[in-house]
Amino acid sequence: MATMELEKTLPSAENNVEIMLDQVGMVYQNADGKDVTALTSVSLDIQKGEFVSLLGPSGCGKTTLLRIIADLLQPTSGTVQIGGETPRAARLKQRYGMVFQSAVLYDWRTVRKNVMLPLEIMKVPKADRIERADKMLKLVGLTDFADHYPRQLSGGMQQRVGIARALAIRPEILLMDEPFSALDEFTREKLHVDLLRIWRKTNKTIIFVTHNIQESVFLSDRVCVLSPHPGRLSAVVNIDLPRPRTMEMKETPEFTALVAKVRNSFEGV
Amino acid sequence: MATMELEKTLPSAENNVEIMLDQVGMVYQNADGKDVTALTSVSLDIQKGEFVSLLGPSGCGKTTLLRIIADLLQPTSGTVQIGGETPRAARLKQRYGMVFQSAVLYDWRTVRKNVMLPLEIMKVPKADRIERADKMLKLVGLTDFADHYPRQLSGGMQQRVGIARALAIRPEILLMDEPFSALDEFTREKLHVDLLRIWRKTNKTIIFVTHNIQESVFLSDRVCVLSPHPGRLSAVVNIDLPRPRTMEMKETPEFTALVAKVRNSFEGV
Amino acid sequence: MKRLKRFFRSGTMVTLVWVLGIAAIWEGFAYYVAQTKRTPLNVLPHLWQIIGSFFSDKMITGQMTMIQLIGNSCAETLSRAAIGFLIGTVLGYLLALLMNLSGIVEKIAFPYLMIIQMIPILGMAPIILAITGDINTSRIVIAAILTFYPVSTNTLAGFKAVEKEKHELMYSYAASKFQHYIKTIIPSSIPYFFTGLKISAPMAITASILVDTLQGGNGLGCMLSQSLKGGMSRLVFWDIVLISAVIGILSFYLMGLLEKLICPYKRKS
Amino acid sequence: SESAPGSAATGSSAASSSAGGESSEEIIKAASAAGKIGNWGLGNEYEIQALLTKYGLPTDYITQDFTMDQFDSDAVTLASAMTYNELGLVVNGYDGGYNYGDSVATIDMNDEGVAMLEDNLFCSKAFAQSNPNTVKAFVSASMKGWYYACEHPDEAAQIVFEAGSSVSADHQAYMAKEVAKLVTTDMKGNTVSADKVGQMQDEAMQQTLDLAKKYIILEDASAKEKLQSLTLDDIRSTDYLTYDKDKDGAVEKSAVSVQLKWLPQAQFMGYYVAKAKGYYDEVGLDVTIVSGGGDISETTAVYNGTVDFGVTWVSNLINADAGGMDLLEVAQVYQRSGLVLVYKKK
Amino acid sequence: MKQLKRLAHMAPNVLLPLGVAVLLVILWQTQVLHKLLGTDTITLPLPTRIGEIISQNTAAIGQHVEITLTVALGGLLLGSLLGYGIAVIATIFPKWGAGGLTIVSAFNAIPIVALAPVINNWTRDFSNDVSTRSTFAKILVVTIFCTASMSVNAFRGLTELKPFSEDLMKTYAARHTTVFAKLRLPNSVPYVFTALKVSVPASVIGALVSEYFAEDTVGVGRQIRENIVKGQYPTAWAYIAVACLIGISMYAILMLAEHFILKRRKG
Numbered sequence A, B: 001m002a003t004m005e006l007e008k009t010l011p012s013a014e015n016n017v018e019i020m021l022d023q024v025g026m027v028y029q030n031a032d033g034k035d036v037t038a039l040t041s042v043s044l045d046i047q048k049g050e051f052v053s054l055l056g057p058s059g060c061g062k063t064t065l066l067r068i069i070a071d072l073l074q075p076t077s078g079t080v081q082i083g084g085e086t087p088r089a090a091r092l093k094q095r096y097g098m099v100f101q102s103a104v105l106y107d108w109r110t111v112r113k114n115v116m117l118p119l120e121i122m123k124v125p126k127a128d129r130i131e132r133a134d135k136m137l138k139l140v141g142l143t144d145f146a147d148h149y150p151r152q153l154s155g156g157m158q159q160r161v162g163i164a165r166a167l168a169i170r171p172e173i174l175l176m177d178e179p180f181s182a183l184d185e186f187t188r189e190k191l192h193v194d195l196l197r198i199w200r201k202t203n204k205t206i207i208f209v210t211h212n213i214q215e216s217v218f219l220s221d222r223v224c225v226l227s228p229h230p231g232r233l234s235a236v237v238n239i240d241l242p243r244p245r246t247m248e249m250k251e252t253p254e255f256t257a258l259v260a261k262v263r264n265s266f267e268g269v
Numbered sequence C: 001m002k003r004l005k006r007f008f009r010s011g012t013m014v015t016l017v018w019v020l021g022i023a024a025i026w027e028g029f030a031y032y033v034a035q036t037k038r039t040p041l042n043v044l045p046h047l048w049q050i051i052g053s054f055f056s057d058k059m060i061t062g063q064m065t066m067i068q069l070i071g072n073s074c075a076e077t078l079s080r081a082a083i084g085f086l087i088g089t090v091l092g093y094l095l096a097l098l099m100n101l102s103g104i105v106e107k108i109a110f111p112y113l114m115i116i117q118m119i120p121i122l123g124m125a126p127i128i129l130a131i132t133g134d135i136n137t138s139r140i141v142i143a144a145i146l147t148f149y150p151v152s153t154n155t156l157a158g159f160k161a162v163e164k165e166k167h168e169l170m171y172s173y174a175a176s177k178f179q180h181y182i183k184t185i186i187p188s189s190i191p192y193f194f195t196g197l198k199i200s201a202p203m204a205i206t207a208s209i210l211v212d213t214l215q216g217g218n219g220l221g222c223m224l225s226q227s228l229k230g231g232m233s234r235l236v237f238w239d240i241v242l243i244s245a246v247i248g249i250l251s252f253y254l255m256g257l258l259e260k261l262i263c264p265y266k267r268k269s
Numbered sequence D: 001s002e003s004a005p006g007s008a009a010t011g012s013s014a015a016s017s018s019a020g021g022e023s024s025e026e027i028i029k030a031a032s033a034a035g036k037i038g039n040w041g042l043g044n045e046y047e048i049q050a051l052l053t054k055y056g057l058p059t060d061y062i063t064q065d066f067t068m069d070q071f072d073s074d075a076v077t078l079a080s081a082m083t084y085n086e087l088g089l090v091v092n093g094y095d096g097g098y099n100y101g102d103s104v105a106t107i108d109m110n111d112e113g114v115a116m117l118e119d120n121l122f123c124s125k126a127f128a129q130s131n132p133n134t135v136k137a138f139v140s141a142s143m144k145g146w147y148y149a150c151e152h153p154d155e156a157a158q159i160v161f162e163a164g165s166s167v168s169a170d171h172q173a174y175m176a177k178e179v180a181k182l183v184t185t186d187m188k189g190n191t192v193s194a195d196k197v198g199q200m201q202d203e204a205m206q207q208t209l210d211l212a213k214k215y216i217i218l219e220d221a222s223a224k225e226k227l228q229s230l231t232l233d234d235i236r237s238t239d240y241l242t243y244d245k246d247k248d249g250a251v252e253k254s255a256v257s258v259q260l261k262w263l264p265q266a267q268f269m270g271y272y273v274a275k276a277k278g279y280y281d282e283v284g285l286d287v288t289i290v291s292g293g294g295d296i297s298e299t300t301a302v303y304n305g306t307v308d309f310g311v312t313w314v315s316n317l318i319n320a321d322a323g324g325m326d327l328l329e330v331a332q333v334y335q336r337s338g339l340v341l342v343y344k345k346k
Numbered sequence E: 001m002k003q004l005k006r007l008a009h010m011a012p013n014v015l016l017p018l019g020v021a022v023l024l025v026i027l028w029q030t031q032v033l034h035k036l037l038g039t040d041t042i043t044l045p046l047p048t049r050i051g052e053i054i055s056q057n058t059a060a061i062g063q064h065v066e067i068t069l070t071v072a073l074g075g076l077l078l079g080s081l082l083g084y085g086i087a088v089i090a091t092i093f094p095k096w097g098a099g100g101l102t103i104v105s106a107f108n109a110i111p112i113v114a115l116a117p118v119i120n121n122w123t124r125d126f127s128n129d130v131s132t133r134s135t136f137a138k139i140l141v142v143t144i145f146c147t148a149s150m151s152v153n154a155f156r157g158l159t160e161l162k163p164f165s166e167d168l169m170k171t172y173a174a175r176h177t178t179v180f181a182k183l184r185l186p187n188s189v190p191y192v193f194t195a196l197k198v199s200v201p202a203s204v205i206g207a208l209v210s211e212y213f214a215e216d217t218v219g220v221g222r223q224i225r226e227n228i229v230k231g232q233y234p235t236a237w238a239y240i241a242v243a244c245l246i247g248i249s250m251y252a253i254l255m256l257a258e259h260f261i262l263k264r265r266k267g
Ligand SMILES: Nc1ncnc2c1ncn2[C@@H]1O[C@H](COP(=O)(O)OP(=O)(O)OP(=O)(O)O)[C@@H](O)[C@H]1O
Pocket: A028, A029, A030, A036, A037, A038, A056, A057, A058, A059, A060, A061, A062, A063, A064, A065, A101, A211, A231
């Protein structure tokens, strides 16, 4: 057994805390009346502009936690604050951008129009909308497919449209649920670099769900490891690799060591 | 640019060649009459009992090639021989086991009965069927779920049922199309070890499609790198790591070097 | 107490409230009609008049009370509907099988299936009578014709909806055509088949009632028609409208029940 | 009964055929102008159309349903009614009646000279030729039933009621009496002896055929041609009115069926009486009575062999024969038209 | 060249049934069909005779077709709108709405045409003019006939959204009207077509049957009935053929509309 590693952050007193989770718990009520405990007592503070990964095996509650932060789910215990407000207030202020585990595209809209959808809702002027959509499509390498319909795209391409759509609204808080798991390694690595570039430029707060250890280490400031049955926060690992991150770093001993550290914090569960 | 690495195997004269691809090409005819070239001139010999990975980005023709070997698709050029015969003959002799990219389970059968399905078709006696199915379910860690229906399982569990089903028929040639891509890292690693153990014991020929470089290096004797537009074999890398492979090997410099080598052979495309 | 609460939130309660609501609206209009029309029975009777007439021991015809009359007629009509429904189902299923087996049969038969649906069946009835020579036989034939279409098209859709991978799985096992149908195609089409049955069961009954009106004799439709033509109390008409609605709904639920018995896997969670 | 010429068919003592003041012509013209003349259509409209033509009016009418609600609510002001059925409901107060009493009056087709013969008995020519004794036996036993029924309308009504009719017993009794009048009075109002029931009066038959040729509108050119070429001999035969078992021989087919023109009611009392009194048994027939009123009309059912005999109106038979059905009238039960137009007196 | 190839590919789809149709007509015209079915040329008149009657009465038939089409299309439109409206309301109040829809679909189990004569009674006060109130009654029958399938299908279209597509809207803090306009409405379009595939033939059949009982003696359906009751089978067949043609052409238009409106989604 590897040594257990727990670096839980204490409630921070700094005032640039953006997201504050306090003893958050979630119990689902199944159709047959049975209770399923998905999360117990998760406490975590995330700084403004921080890049945090949620890492854990399938079914440990990553998506649940993300949905609670996004106000798509009400926790059954504990509280969540976003910039001092409720998640609901933050949502109504349109502070969130979300990338779902599946692409969630609208069949009847072309790729470009899918990306433009949130801009329409947020009443961005038409010319702006098109410009912003096309810029995002270029970023994810889909310029040539702007006028295609989702059905004409491969799974990986669809997922990239979802990412472009989330970035197009320039959200302050970007919530990403395993956004790259459907992609091949190369597209994925390119998008890692692009995502980090955008993040650096715009100072977003990003919560990134993944079950890929390397990915989490490469991208994040902190990796939060969740463990299952019931889901809880079992370790938080600070990633002190320098920024900007480059592909070459992946071959450094520091990187390998951090990956091993995260892995061990896992196996210690 | 990294140096290009090409170690294409010459047509082997040995008589334990199991699968022989000679200038295989595939041109799809689209609905609108346009031709799509998916594969051009792939030549490759695979030894009996060899573990070969097909690696490449999305859309490069991995699935196409696998389907051609399985006689699910007729190549538009070139020839394929399986043990000196046509793929069709090999299929009719029920020499293949296949794991699809999605689980492809039957809703109306329990997990055990899903695994028993091919055994029914191959007229294995009933008592045998149950025994073999249960053994395979134990292997993939689903013994407790034998009497569940597929809907009651998570995506990863479903995929494992598909693997158990393919193994249950004890095929001589096992064709696997990204079987582990839906799984989290831990389940995946456990299955890597199990798959290698079965392979060692039964001396199957395995063709394993993936887009995960680490996975391909860890598992295979040889990694065949495909490159897209149009799909072709761009490199074959021999993996001379000792057998049996262990998890610890992943942290050795040899392993890292081989991963880098494969990666480079990619980027040279 | 808790149970009572549950009941008030249940689907049964919703349906109950709806039924009561509609009954109230009906009574409202019936009251208005009773005040303003000289022959309210011909326009809209009170619900209690309709229901009361069922249990009245007044002779409706020379020999029978209402409940006897309706009971006898129901038995006649329903038995004809049931036979027609059975024949239509069997033939519809066989045709779907044939269409699935042979593209030529499908290309020929499918447009005609559509066209048969367009033919005004009441106009055709005398011709069918001329061909069969017996009114009861022709009633059965018409019920069968109307059942035929939904069963056939829905079942065919079910056959076609089998995923490509399932066909390939069977193919890779070198399963015979018979095994292919028995193990894959037919079981997976069952939900579609039942969709067809759910449409056609009430239709067979409705059709049977309508065709009854064509010539004298016994049956719900005959009585309904006689009542409309002033041959007997108008309450007979209203009773039959009510009864036919109830039977039609029951037949729908019966098919649903059958489906649940046959495919338990469809039960949720 | 004491029915006097001219008022024979307007049997209800209440409804009279001459309303004070207004003439038939004025009433018809007013109703036509308002578009409120009603009929059931489906082959029952020819007499009305003949009447309208007689007064130089367009032949449009509103389709009546089988109640008299439209008349009651003035949606139709000049409504078709059979003396024995709808008129009874309009006038009388019993169950199902509208109780207008003598506040309504009628216009009688017989008086207007546009009457056509109604309920008869027919079969297909082919059937008559190959089963002459069956036809004779059936006709004579049926006419015996009619004779008895006309003599004893109350008993006949009771028999019909018990045979499964669902119309109220009161109305059935009324109907039986009115039907008896149609059987025993001719178009001119002369009494016809009930023992001659079934006879075919050529003059009335010819009038019916002539009106039919004028008012049956056909879109089918060859049927049109056939219609115009029809003669009485094409549509009726008097050869089957009497049956002598010893002379003619036994029936060829003993189980026969007859389809009525309408629902089971006293309109067809003769057949019910013949069955109940065993007249059919006497001649060796086992008779099934099939009620009518559905869209598979009696002409169709007889033509395609679903039933052996039918009761229809002569105009319907002519219509079917024009279409090529080759049907043959073997007895004429009603000697005058039972159709009237009823209206509310001012 | 490529288009030609595609045409050649499509050819069997059209040629095969057409060939069978030709064969059928030949068997019919040569009376082989009559021998097979054991019927005669009056109940089943020859195609040439039917064609003759149609061609000799185009003006009259045209008038009846116009009336029947008005009723069928009017009822289809009203019924579909009503059905969609019910579905929208059911979407707004999902719990009560779903229960109500069960009731609405129960209407499918009543022989609604049996209600046609009663509906005549209900609409008697609608207008003094027979043709107006009769048309209204007929349209009402067709409306009721078409409502259920539209409301049930449209409700599914408005509520059976792809997983998370509603959540997506929520993250944008979209208002209910926006969710409706940008998500539910477009999502329901294919379902609307599914409903129309049922209700287009139903509207034609409904129009024919409603004419059976109508006060106004017009329309293709009424002509079918008049001629059948009067024993004029060749003429009845001419009208049956016309009715089939109406149904088939309406269906064909629907299929074309579906093809053009939905083709983009299918890729
Ligand atoms: N709606 C629900 N009702 C009941 N249980 C649920 C529901 N949603 C999730 N769960 C349960 O809660 C637990 C956590 O689920 P969650 O989706 O958050 O996992 P996850 O970490 O995102 O997994 P994955 O990597 O597979 O996406 C699981 O055990 C799951 O079965």
